[in-house]
Amino acid sequence: MQKHSYKLFRLYGYPGFGVLLYLIMVLINPLERTMASWKHYSVLDFILEFTFSIFYATVLFETGIQITTALNKWYNWEGRIKSRFAIQVMTQILTIYILITLFFQFRFPARFGYDELMSRQILIIGVIFSLLITAVFAAEHFFYKWRDASSRSLELEQHTTQAQLEALKLQLDPHFMFNNLSIVTALIEDQPKTAISYISKLSSIYRYMLANRMRNVIAVAEELEFIKAYLYLYEIRYGDGIQISVEESKAAASQGLPPLTLQLLIENAIKHSVFSLDYPLRINIRFPNNDTIIVENNKTVKVSNDYSSKLGLQNINERYRLMNQPLPVVTETNSCFMVEVAMFTLN
Missing domain, CATH: 3.30.565.10 (Histidine kinase-like ATPase, C-terminal domain)
Structure with missing residues (x-):
């Protein structure tokens, strides 16, 4: 299997998913609560909150990449799809839980509304995204495996065809x-x-x-x-x-x-x-x-x-x-x- 680079994904994907997570948080909260918070925001507060969203998206996907890379070396997908999927999801959820818990240890100004409800919301979103991210990396693994197998099969077929031509000549x-x-x-x-x-x-x-x-x-x-x-x-x-x-x-x-x-x-x-x-x-x-x-x-x-x-x-x-x-x-x-x-x- 070839080693994959996520350079472009890191460059464009993290900010994009940061925007998506920010919109999700806005939509799942009552409009009155959101407007009550925004009423006291300065421009710097909006920038700071948006930065948190990008940081959270980065943490979600970067932990997924790193966990995938580590498990590919020590516990690959072949012959143990279910257990590998479960281990990867649980590892990522545990990592996200620890990071969220540490994040909410900081005391933010009351206007941000970073309370226990917000903590649970962010954790639930993290669990959902962890499942999706693991599924995406699993699909990626099997896609590249299928592509490599197809490439080897085509190469073998070409060598076989060439050998047949040589024999005929x-x-x-x-x-x-x-x-x-x-x-x-x-x-x-x-x-x-x-x-x-x-x-x-x-x-x-x-x-x-x-x-x-x-x-x-x-x-x-x-x-x-x-x-x-x-x-x-x-x-x-x-x-x-x-x-x-x-x-x-x-x-x-x-x-x-x-x-x-x-x-x-x-x-x-x-x-x-x-x-x-x-x-x-x-x-x-x-x-x-x-x-x-x-x-x-x-x-x-x-x-x-x-x-x-x-x-x-x-x-x-x-x-x-x-x-x-x-x-x-x-x-x-x-x-x-x-x-x-x-x-x-x-x-």
């Missing part, structure tokens, strides 16, 4: 690695120069993944540059069996995407399609407007698909959900499969 299809290692093995024997280039592109891909693993959004232009290295691997493997076209767009320089979004969409298209040199897989990346990007491919679905975890699209959907962004829109026809994803304006 590092989530790779094991087949991608195994397939590329197999291809490198074959190239080393038959085409060593191509194998070197292939390994270089493969390392740049993983370098990109590691370099951007802490970022939730990356420029579309950077993602497209990464895609060029990524597609090189498939060109070596499938030749002209895969044809990809990327539309030019000015939005690519100012808009962003979650890292690896395009890679996952392209991999999804390749994984779920059958293609050859005679019937190539055509993937188009285009920008219908400044807010979205579309990845679409001709539909050449495998007759017998291997088991698919649909990890790619699930990964993208989950990342957009965690970032509180519109989910990707999937459109499928007999001849085309299209995914439209939102882009983010970079700061």
Whole structure:
């Protein structure tokens, strides 16, 4: 729990409540008695009586603050609300009673009317205000406790969300690695120069993944540059069996995407399609407007698909959900499969 400052309350609240207490004392006494006293007052008497009211308000609230601070250290609210409330109220009432008793030991001029009746009135007001003050401090304690709990819960949720995003960004299809290692093995024997280039592109891909693993959004232009290295691997493997076209767009320089979004969409298209040199897989990346990007491919679905975890699209959907962004829109026809994803304006 944080330590609270009552500086402004002390500065403005005490005089304000002093005025209120003075008005209460005027209202609860018969008008004749009040006027009979005021008839003999000088300006200094009015100032003195008003000062007493401010002093009494200060005593009421200051004792409440000090008792609250002390009990918070030695007997807090957790698990003992009733007993804590009773102890605080009784302590404050006892303190007020002692101070009022001492105050009325002084002999004031008869015109003030500070008699036994006035003493009881002030004590009753003190008891009522002690109950209200204790209730206010109890409410304040639980309000700040609730706020702190909400703040910790929100912070924990943010950390959890960030952890989930990190896990999703590092989530790779094991087949991608195994397939590329197999291809490198074959190239080393038959085409060593191509194998070197292939390994270089493969390392740049993983370098990109590691370099951007802490970022939730990356420029579309950077993602497209990464895609060029990524597609090189498939060109070596499938030749002209895969044809990809990327539309030019000015939005690519100012808009962003979650890292690896395009890679996952392209991999999804390749994984779920059958293609050859005679019937190539055509993937188009285009920008219908400044807010979205579309990845679409001709539909050449495998007759017998291997088991698919649909990890790619699930990964993208989950990342957009965690970032509180519109989910990707999937459109499928007999001849085309299209995914439209939102882009983010970079700061």
